[in-house]
Amino acid sequence: MSEKGRLEAFTDAILAIAITLLALDLKLPASEAGKPLGEALLHHWPSYLAYVVSFLTIGIMWVNHHAMFSLIARVDRGVLFLNLLLMLVVAAIPFPTALFAEHLTEEDSSHIAAALYSGLMVAMSLCYIALWRWVISRPNLLHDHVDLEAARGTSRRFGLGILIYLATVGLSFVSGLATLLAHLVIALYYCFDQLSMRGAKAAGGEIPAQATGEKATDPV
Amino acid sequence: MSEKGRLEAFTDAILAIAITLLALDLKLPASEAGKPLGEALLHHWPSYLAYVVSFLTIGIMWVNHHAMFSLIARVDRGVLFLNLLLMLVVAAIPFPTALFAEHLTEEDSSHIAAALYSGLMVAMSLCYIALWRWVISRPNLLHDHVDLEAARGTSRRFGLGILIYLATVGLSFVSGLATLLAHLVIALYYCFDQLSMRGAKAAGGEIPAQATGEKATDPV
Amino acid sequence: MSEKGRLEAFTDAILAIAITLLALDLKLPASEAGKPLGEALLHHWPSYLAYVVSFLTIGIMWVNHHAMFSLIARVDRGVLFLNLLLMLVVAAIPFPTALFAEHLTEEDSSHIAAALYSGLMVAMSLCYIALWRWVISRPNLLHDHVDLEAARGTSRRFGLGILIYLATVGLSFVSGLATLLAHLVIALYYCFDQLSMRGAKAAGGEIPAQATGEKATDPV
Amino acid sequence: MSEKGRLEAFTDAILAIAITLLALDLKLPASEAGKPLGEALLHHWPSYLAYVVSFLTIGIMWVNHHAMFSLIARVDRGVLFLNLLLMLVVAAIPFPTALFAEHLTEEDSSHIAAALYSGLMVAMSLCYIALWRWVISRPNLLHDHVDLEAARGTSRRFGLGILIYLATVGLSFVSGLATLLAHLVIALYYCFDQLSMRGAKAAGGEIPAQATGEKATDPV
16 A cells, blocks of 8 residues: 555544544443433533534544545655644544533633633644645645645635634633534534535546645645 | 545444444443452343444444445545434444443333433434435436436335334333343344345355345445 | 455454453553552553453454455355454453453452353354355355365364363363463464464465465464 | 555554554543642643653654555565564553553652553564564565665664663663653654655655665664
8 A cells, every 4th residue: 555545544543543432431420320310311411512523523624634635646754744743633632522521511620621622623723734734835745636826725724724713712711611512613614614515526436636626625 | 545435444444443342341340349250240241232232233334334335436525424424323322332231220220221222223324314315316426337216215115224213212111121122133133134135146246236226225 | 445355444443443452451450559559560460461362362363364364255244244243252352351350360250250251262263163164155255266175174173273262161160370371372372383384485475375275264 | 455455454553543542541530530620630741741752652653664564565474473563562552651641740650650661662672673674584575676785774773773762761760751751752853853864755656665775664
């Protein structure tokens, strides 16, 4: 298998594991042990919400990672290590997700958990844009048919994505719940945005790289 | 690798992880710590039963997912996100499985655990049928040789599958154990049904897509 | 990817996860919390031994699974479900491994843990031989160049493998530690047996299927 | 898939799982339960440091494993089992990582955790060099264009790598924190060393095996 193929497979495996490990935190904590099961399950709702938000977030990261790599023809060591850095951040998502789930209904702690969660999303965006900038500044890594101008244009969109995540850091100090819902809205926005604008283009089996040049690499 | 290939690989990885994580709940809980090991192991039987049922259920989902995708030639963003939604449900199966195992012998809690487990199976069926309907309403996503009429006929079979899972939700309020056994019977039925009707067809290495047009996409 | 290719990938993923999850049980249990770290680590030696034995056992299962599937040209539903049954058993190995590690130095409990561990190995052998017999009784599933007589001859070797594992069930009632060591010796025997007899044959990149016809499918 | 391809895929899966399981130990331990969240999170800093160090270490192992296997044309049973031994060591990394994280700020225990961690790195290097020596002493396992002299030269570099890890074992008895930081520096050194010296060579899609003959197989 090519270097690029193994990098994609390794990334997919890490994302698949991180996304599935999220479910481990659905378990009722020991603190719910004394209560009736129905009540304990209802009381545990922040876990379900946090699970859905983080699942969608990692899932969209997976979709975007594919879109980015459909433009990339070959990888160098810089791509390997920047991708590793991105994985280091993504693999850590279950940690603030669990904190969010556990402390969402506590006044002080929910702000801290929300800020940590949002901060990790900022870090993820930064890694993603660093990877993308590394690639487009080395055009020989890209497929020949990639429109380099359009590819550079996406960097501006990335800047916007980072701003949105920075805003959720600010929102953390207002309300933990509002922050989690904001991350849900962001995730759903990216889902439907991509769904409506790109779903119709897939007639050729592969989404053509040119067609995705402008939108394919949205920051998560 | 193609978009479709990476989607299959990602799905396989999530299913493989979810199915293997089920084994983590075989562990004796802390509440069994004081007892003699033999007695504790026997007392823990609901865990083994729940493990087998959920393992077979996810395993059959894997078989059916393959059968469905053997008819699909290419994927669009709608397939990506509906498949992601299906994975969100499947990856959560270890949670109600653990609840089932832990509360099966408790009168009130067993009904709640059973209803949650059955409800997740209904949600899984709904995601699966939504994915299938998305695909067959966009024939350009299917292989040319797929019989579109037969493919549409399977949607009626899906309706039946959802009805069966809805019936297990009702059964939950009668008996938790009966509900778990019903899920075992459903899983074994799908195993042997597919085994007897389709096992003989595999002479050509690949199960021909036409031959599987009618049966390949049974709801789990 | 072909049905066979996805089956191999799914199996590899489950084996890789099960083998890696074994490491979770290396952790010091809460019961060691009060002791000095050095003493607690030394006291925890059964965990390390159990980790090594189960790691080698699953690893050899992986090697043998590859050897078997290098003879198989195509799969049918029977192979899918028998393989799923084999995975159900293999994925459960971390459970008796943890029991073994936890109770190895307790008189009564060690016998029970050892019997459970050995019993699971018998079940694994039975699943493996059932899968092999299914395949060789349907020669169209095998590659053309496979020597069917030699392939059938391996079934007798399988019988021996099951007898050995049955013997370890008996040994469980004598000594838990002796049983674990017996499983270590069995695993090492298969390692070196295969190493010495087959290592020299790999000059052609692929181990030729004929050459492996007699030995490739040793029971684990 | 070829024997070599499945070995790479299996190895990638184990490394991906081990690297992702590291994140499970980011969780706040029960001993932090009573404290305010912010304080508990700050107090938990050894976990984050240990996570980053082990993540980079396993990640570089993955990069080096790829580099080594880009020189290998085919595998024999010896490669399978030596690789399995390497995986046995790598999959265990989360255990001393957790010990390191938990005991880093305790005087006596931190030395023991550091020595165990460093010892595992020595073991990992020994497995890696044993695998490499097995391969280069059987030139028919290598691609034709591999410069055998250069390949043998890397063995001397390996010796240096083992010496460095042995030095960290010694450092363990001086300071646990210094040992962890030393492992961080080693990991970062390998990152940037490879980045600067080899990143520019990737113009051809595949990093040419000759070009990597001298550096590709650095001990981790």
